[in-house]
Amino acid sequence: MMTNEATGAMDESRTEAGTGTLGKAIAVLEAVVTADGPQRFTDILARSGQPRGTLHRLLSHLVEEDLLIQRRDLSYEPGLRLLTLAYRSWSANRFRDVAEPHLQRLHELTGETVHLGILRETEIVYVDKVESRQTVRMSSQIGKASPAYCTGIGKAALSLLGQPQLERVLARTEFHAFTSHTHRSAATLLAEIEEIRRDGHAFDREEHEAEIRCVAAPISIPGGELAAGISVTGPAYRVTMEQLSAWAAPVREVARAIGEEAVIRLGPGRGGP
Amino acid sequence: MMTNEATGAMDESRTEAGTGTLGKAIAVLEAVVTADGPQRFTDILARSGQPRGTLHRLLSHLVEEDLLIQRRDLSYEPGLRLLTLAYRSWSANRFRDVAEPHLQRLHELTGETVHLGILRETEIVYVDKVESRQTVRMSSQIGKASPAYCTGIGKAALSLLGQPQLERVLARTEFHAFTSHTHRSAATLLAEIEEIRRDGHAFDREEHEAEIRCVAAPISIPGGELAAGISVTGPAYRVTMEQLSAWAAPVREVARAIGEEAVIRLGPGRGGP
DNA sequence: AATCAAGTTCCAAATAATGGAACTATACGA
C-alpha cells in the first residue's frame, strides 16, 4: 500500500524547473502551493524533480522566509508571507485603482459581474471584480488565472498583441475543450481575433464554462507594455447574446475611459525604441 | 535638487536584509512591493541597502520570475506571479475552509464584521472576513497585517503563547500609540493578557483605530503550532462595550467549534516532544 | 529484532553570488 495521497499525485504535472537559483526556489514554492493538501517531502520530491539534497535545502530556505510552513508532522504548507506580499502589491496596484470606479459604473449599468484581467503569458489573471450579491465571496477570483484563448478578456487582450507576439503565445497554448464551444485550434481563434480587432470587443459564448457568457473589451496598460481587458459576465439563462451585443458599446466605452485615464495618471512611460 | 521621490524615501524604514540568497531576493521584492509607487533603481538602492551590482542582478532575476515587472521607463512594479501564488495558497487553505461557515454563522448572529486572523511574529495577518455591505471591498483586508498588541485577535492569539515565547514576541514589539487607548508598554499588556487567559476572550477598546471596537477569542491551529483568532468588529457609535460583552460568549463558542472541527479535519500532527 | 520507508546530513566539485570600479546612456544646464 502506498501513502495516503501519493498514489494520486504520481502522474500529476510536474512544475517545470525554473532557471537559476531563485527560479528553482520559486518552482518548489509553486509546487507546494498548487498542490491541494499539505505536502510531505517525498510528494514534493516527485512533483519538483529536484535531487533530494537540493530539495531539502530549498525547503529549509523557504521555511526560513515564511514562504512555507513546516507542520509538526513534517509536511509543508503555504506560509503567510505570500498572502501579505500579495495584499500589498494588490492594494498598491495603480492600474486597478484607476479602473475600479469605472468597473463599479459598468456594474451599475448592467447589474452583472464585472471583471478586470491582465494577460500573463497564455493566461488571463483576474485582478479585480465587482458583483452585487457575493455568491461565494468577492475575493474568490482575484489572482486566479484562466486560459486566454477561451475567455472574453483573454481574447480581447490577445487582440492587442502584434502578429508575431500573438503567434508565439498561441504556439504555447494548449487547446483544451472545456465545452462544445471551445476553440479547438489556433486557426479558428485567429479568425475570431481578426473580428475582435475590427469590432473592438470579444464574446465568450460558453467557451470556458457551460452556461456562462460574457462580453469583453481590451485595454492596453501604458508604460508596462501589458495587455488587459474588462468584461461583463452572466449566466446564459439570464444573459442572451442579444443582451451582450447591446452591452458591447458601453463595455468598449468604459474600457476606453480606463485606458485614457491610465495614460494620464500613470504616464505612458518612455516611448518606443 | 533630488529626484521626485528620493527625498521622501531617504529616511524611510529600510527593509532589513534577509539572510541567504533567497532572503536577499525576497527582501528586495518586499522593498518594491511595500513602496507606494513604481520604484526606480536608485530608490530601491536606498531602500534595500544592497550594493549596486548585487541589486541589479537580484532585480533581473525577480523580473525573470515575473515577481516584478520592469516598465518601459525602467521603474519596477510588483508582477502578477505573486497574486497568482497567493490566490492558490489562500483558496487551498484548509484552516480557512473549516472556519468559513462558522464565521458566516457569527456574522448572521451579530450583524457586524467578522475576521479570522493568524499570528505571525508580532503581527496578525487577516486571512478571512465576512461582512454584509462591502463598504470598500470585501477582499481589501485579506493578507493585511496589523500589530498584535493593539488588536483583539492579536491579543487573543498572544494569550495562547507560553510565557517565554510571549516575552520574546513582546521584546520585538514596538509600542506605537495609535490612539489614546493603545497600550504603551509590555507591562500593561501582560496584565491584560492574564485577564484574557482567564476570560477566554479579548477586547479592542479603540486601541488600533479610534471609533472601532471588537471582541475576539483565540484558536490554536493543530499541526502547525500556529496561534489564531476570530473577532466581531464594529463602530463605537453602534457597538457599545455592553454589546461586545454580550457577544463574548458566542464568540468564544464559535472559536471553540472551529478549533474542534480543525482538530478532526486537519489532524493534530505528530505530538509534542 | 529485522526490515523498510521517510527524512536528514555530509562534502568535494561545480556554479553562482559578490561588490567595487569602470563604463554607457540619458537628462540637464549654460
Next chain:
DNA sequence: TCGTATAGTTCCATTATTTGGAACTTGATT
C-alpha cells in the same frame, strides 16, 4: 551645441553558495 551631472549597466577576480549522490538517522511496521 556642448559639457556635466545623474541614472543605469556591465565587468571580473574573489568568495560563498549550491549541487547532488551517497551514507546516515529516525521511526514505523511486521
